[in-house]
Amino acid sequence: MAEGAEAEADPRRLRVNPFRVLFLMKVVLALALLRCFAGPATKDFLGRELVSMPTWEWTLCSLTPVILIYLARHPKDWMELSGERVMIRGALGLYLLYALMGAIGKGHPALWIAVAVCLAGLAGMWHLNRKERLRAG
Template sequence: MTETRDAEGTGHAAPWLPYGIAGVKIVFILAVFRLLFTPFSEEMLGEQWLPMPTWDWALASATPTLLVLLARRPADWSALSGELTILRIALIFYFVYGLAFAAFQGEAVLWASVLAGLVGLVALHLLNRKEPVHDI
């Protein structure tokens, strides 16, 4: 009886996990679209409709970090293991963009994005290195 159980007492992943994964993917696609739309609108339409991302980028960068931190249980982590590549890509993308614009353009609010990306990458690395619990 040493199997891992969730809050309901089963060994299954949390029911909200697929929605969290879909949410992270949707937010990532919208963030990339938001990032690319600003230069596109300025070049094609002659005026910049949206400024470069700042606080909204910091919020978007927190979504994969929150998912990784909330899915720490072994049952959740095994369900999330198929999505590690997209999580890693999103976290690196948020981290690099935040670091570049925080350092070179002076956007102080993007340091939150850098911190969220760094925390998410470290958590992803640490949770990925953990060995699963084995029944004897």
Template sequence: MTEPRQTKADDQKVPLLSYCVAGVKVIFLLAVFRVLAGPFTEDIFGEELLPMPTWEWLVVTATPVILLWLARRPADWATLSNERMFLRSALAFYLLYALASALLQGEWILWLGVVASLGGLSGVHYLNHRESTHGR
């Protein structure tokens, strides 16, 4: 999955991992929009047209975890050196929203989002630690 793909136009190799990172970023922007859309529609139209996220938040939270799983090789993880802060920030945002919503809304599926976020954050920590031991 993370192997480079040969382009026909100019015979350059494009790593598929960059497409995965772009997908995670787009999904993060859509998730932020999704969280803000509910209160926005309530302010503008007087009624909440879009309820707060529940099951779809679990899907959104799983995307960085899938990226971490795909980039678990040391060479791929080194390629993500510029994206690590973004991954940590996105996972922290997902964790805070899932935790607050699970406590306040009482949705059990959001607890799975909390677990996925914690798993992703621990995966980032593990891969960072593993890379530092490989560098020695």
């Protein structure tokens, strides 16, 4: 109990509302999907591809779930996000899948950074879930 009281009383700990960051993550995910499908859609409708497939911007988009995981690393914040973890894991999985396909298939070296970021995010989620189970048990 003393450990939890110290964490709550620590004036240096900045309390971030994880649901605001989660909303930002969902907006960025929607924009990333729109950006991903914009190239093929313009080719279908206009006959030529006006927007190329995402590369470096996909790496920036893949950072949003990792930032959310980092900001919600406190056990209380992580418990608040218990209902949204599937969404976070799904976003990381989608970013990872596209980054792997682009890095291997198209040879975009910038997408290897996105692969590393996504793997780090999944490892962070695994660590926080494991820490939560150890604390409960």
